[in-house]
Amino acid sequence: MNIGFIGLGTMGRPMAEHLQRAGHALHVWGRLQGGSVSGIEALVALGAIRHTSPAALACHVDIVCTNVTASADVEALAHGPQGLVEGLAPGSIHVDFSTIAPTAARRIAAAYAEAGVDFVDAPVSGGGTGALAASLAIMWGGKEELAPRLNPIFGVLGKSIVRVGDVGAGQVAKGCNQMVMVAAIAACAEAARLAQASGVDFGRVRQAMLGGSAGSRVLEVFGERMANRDFTAGVEARLHHKDFALLLDEAARIGAPLPVAAQVEQLLNALMGNGWGKRDTACLLGVLDGRE
Amino acid sequence: MNIGFIGLGTMGRPMAEHLQRAGHALHVWGRLQGGSVSGIEALVALGAIRHTSPAALACHVDIVCTNVTASADVEALAHGPQGLVEGLAPGSIHVDFSTIAPTAARRIAAAYAEAGVDFVDAPVSGGGTGALAASLAIMWGGKEELAPRLNPIFGVLGKSIVRVGDVGAGQVAKGCNQMVMVAAIAACAEAARLAQASGVDFGRVRQAMLGGSAGSRVLEVFGERMANRDFTAGVEARLHHKDFALLLDEAARIGAPLPVAAQVEQLLNALMGNGWGKRDTACLLGVLDGRE
Numbered sequence: 001m002n003i004g005f006i007g008l009g010t011m012g013r014p015m016a017e018h019l020q021r022a023g024h025a026l027h028v029w030g031r032l033q034g035g036s037v038s039g040i041e042a043l044v045a046l047g048a049i050r051h052t053s054p055a056a057l058a059c060h061v062d063i064v065c066t067n068v069t070a071s072a073d074v075e076a077l078a079h080g081p082q083g084l085v086e087g088l089a090p091g092s093i094h095v096d097f098s099t100i101a102p103t104a105a106r107r108i109a110a111a112y113a114e115a116g117v118d119f120v121d122a123p124v125s126g127g128g129t130g131a132l133a134a135s136l137a138i139m140w141g142g143k144e145e146l147a148p149r150l151n152p153i154f155g156v157l158g159k160s161i162v163r164v165g166d167v168g169a170g171q172v173a174k175g176c177n178q179m180v181m182v183a184a185i186a187a188c189a190e191a192a193r194l195a196q197a198s199g200v201d202f203g204r205v206r207q208a209m210l211g212g213s214a215g216s217r218v219l220e221v222f223g224e225r226m227a228n229r230d231f232t233a234g235v236e237a238r239l240h241h242k243d244f245a246l247l248l249d250e251a252a253r254i255g256a257p258l259p260v261a262a263q264v265e266q267l268l269n270a271l272m273g274n275g276w277g278k279r280d281t282a283c284l285l286g287v288l289d290g291r292e
Numbered sequence: 293m294n295i296g297f298i299g300l301g302t303m304g305r306p307m308a309e310h311l312q313r314a315g316h317a318l319h320v321w322g323r324l325q326g327g328s329v330s331g332i333e334a335l336v337a338l339g340a341i342r343h344t345s346p347a348a349l350a351c352h353v354d355i356v357c358t359n360v361t362a363s364a365d366v367e368a369l370a371h372g373p374q375g376l377v378e379g380l381a382p383g384s385i386h387v388d389f390s391t392i393a394p395t396a397a398r399r400i401a402a403a404y405a406e407a408g409v410d411f412v413d414a415p416v417s418g419g420g421t422g423a424l425a426a427s428l429a430i431m432w433g434g435k436e437e438l439a440p441r442l443n444p445i446f447g448v449l450g451k452s453i454v455r456v457g458d459v460g461a462g463q464v465a466k467g468c469n470q471m472v473m474v475a476a477i478a479a480c481a482e483a484a485r486l487a488q489a490s491g492v493d494f495g496r497v498r499q500a501m502l503g504g505s506a507g508s509r510v511l512e513v514f515g516e517r518m519a520n521r522d523f524t525a526g527v528e529a530r531l532h533h534k535d536f537a538l539l540l541d542e543a544a545r546i547g548a549p550l551p552v553a554a555q556v557e558q559l560l561n562a563l564m565g566n567g568w569g570k571r572d573t574a575c576l577l578g579v580l581d582g583r584e
Contacts, residue, residue: 102490125504137504139497160503164496172490173500176483181506183479183552184472190550191468194539197548198394198464204456205431208465211452212417212429214473216508247486256489257580258482260475263555288549 002027003153004057004064004084006077007098008039011124012067014131015097015157019065020046022156027064029057058087063153067097071104078119079111090116093146095153097138099123101246102168102175103253105141109167118146121167123174124158125181127235135159139177141169175250178243179261182281184218186264189284192226196289203227225282231292237284238277241268294319295445296349296356296376298369300331303389303416304359306423307449311357312338314448319356321349346370350379355445359389362534363396370400370411382408385438387445389430391415393538394460394467395545397433401459410438413459415466416450417473419527427451431469433461467542470535471553474573476510478556481576484518488581495519517574523584529576530569533560 004027005016016039020026026048030040044050051057054077058064064084066077074096078084084094094117096105102121109119120142130136136158140150147163154161164173191209195202206223209215225231244265251258270287271277286292296319297308308331312318318340322332336342343349346369350356356376358369366388370376376386386409388397394413401411412434422428428450432442439455446453456465483501487494498515501507517523536557543550562579563569578584 125501125506127505130504137500139500139504158503160500162496162500162503164500165492168490169492169496170500172487172492173497176486176497177501177504177506179486180476180479180483180501180508180511181504183482184476184506184508186552187472187475190475190548190553191472194468194471194543194546194548194550195464197546198460198542200457200461200464204454204461205465205468208429208431208452208454208456208462209417209469209472211450211454212431212469212473213419213422213509213513214417214469214476216472216476216510217505218508219472221505250490251486254486254489256482256486258486259559260478260552260555261482263552267551 002061004061007067010128011131013039053082055082055086058084071100102171106168121170139173193288222282231279231283233280237281294353296353299359302420303423305331345374347374347378350376363392394463398460413462431465485580514574523571523575525572529573
C-alpha cells in the first residue's frame, strides 16, 4: 500500500521504518526545511519517496500518518497552506499518532468531512523503546468500519490495539494514560523519599512492592531509575508537563475534577522551574529531596 | 514446629490454616472473649490447641504470629498484662503481620531485647484473596540471620518474600505500598471521571491503558470495579483511610514531603464523610462524580 509518513522524530522514524520493512511504499515529507532531515534521508536510502509538500505527498497515498508535537502542527499539516486535504482522494485516511487535544482531533476530522477523508486519532504509549520494538499500545478513535483497513498497519507498529470510540476518544484515553502514569511516577517518588527519610533502601522497598498490589510498569521502570538515581531521559519531563497542561485545560472545559492530577502538575511545575525539563520524569524525586 | 497465631480475621485465619495444613502444630488464643470466635473454633476442629492467654500460648511455641489492627493491639499482646513476653523463651520469634507504625515496631522490638526474643515486622500485601491463595507479598524487617528460620514459614503464606532491612523497614515498605496503591486508585478514578465527562466508555479506556506504560495491578483490579461500577468491598476504604493517617503522621515526624499522598487523603476524607467507609476504595470514583 502507498503510505505517507510525516513527523520522523524519535517515535515517527522507527514507526515509518517498520511500515517500509513490512513492504509498504513509503512517502515522506520533512517539516524542517534546511533543518534536521536525517530521519528522512535514512528512509529515502531504504527506498522512501520524498515529496515537496504535504499536498504533493497526499496525491500518492491511500493512508497518511502523522506524528508531531502539538495540536496546531497537525491542524497546519491537514488544513494549512499546501495541506494534506488538498491532495487526499475521497476514501483515504489520515491517521494521527500525535498526542493532541481531543477537541482538536474532532475539529480536524470535521474539516475533512467535505473532502470525504477520514481522520483517525491514534496516540500511542510505550515511548521510543516501544516504537523501536514495535510493541506500542495504540489507542484509537474513529469510525469502527475503518478497522479492517487500519488493523494491518497498527499490527506492524504495536502489540496492544484498542479502538476506544469515535474520533477524539483515542486522545481521551491517551490523556487518561498520561495522567495515571505520571501520577504513579509522582507517588513512586514520594515512596522513595519516605524510604530515604526512614533510612531504608528504596531498591528493596521497590522489590517488595513489585510482588504486591502496588505493582506496576511505572514501579518497574521509573522506580528503578529512582533507586539508581539515574535521571537520564527515557521520556523528557517537559513532554509530560505539556500533557498535563492539555489534560487540565480539557478537564476545566468539561467539568471533570482532577485533584490528584492538579497536585502532580504542581510538582511538574517545580521540576520545570528547577530547569530539569530535559531529564527523565523520575527526577520528580529530586523535587522532593532538593538534590539534582 | 510449634507456631502460635493470634488475630484470626479475614487475613489471619486463612494464613493460620495454611500453616496448620503444612504440618505445623498450631496454638491459638482469641482476643474477643465472649465475642466472635468462629475462626478459632474452625482451627481447633482441625487440631489447633487453644490457650487461655497470650502468655500461656507463648510457653508452648517457638514462633508466634500476630495479625491484628492497630499498633496498640500489637503492643498489648506483646507487653501488656499476660503478654507474650511473659511466656516466650529466649531465642523465640514474634512475627507481626499487622500494618502498624514503623516506630511502634521498633519500640516493641526494643522491649523484647532483655527477654532475648526477636521481633519481626512482616506486613503483607494481597488482601483476603492473597491470604486464601497463599500468594501474599511479604515485606519484612528484622535481623538477617533470622531468614533461615522465617523463610519456610513465609513460603507457606506468600509468593514474594523480601527482607527490606532492620526492624521497622517492613512497615516502611508497607506504608510505601499503600501510598502508591491508593494514589493509583485515585488516579484511576480521575481517569474514569474524565472519560465519563468526555462521553467515552471507561471500560475501553482501561483496556487501552492496560497495554501501555500506565498498566498496573490497580488498573486491572480497581479499574474493573470502576468500569462495572461495583463498589462491593474487596478492601474496605476505611482501612486505607487508617493507613494514610499512619503514613502522613510518620512523614510529618521525619520530614518527608508527600504532596500527592496528602491530596489522596483529602479524597479519602471525602469518601469517609459520605459514609462509604465499608465500601471498596474504588468508590473514590463516587467522590468525583457525586453518585453512590
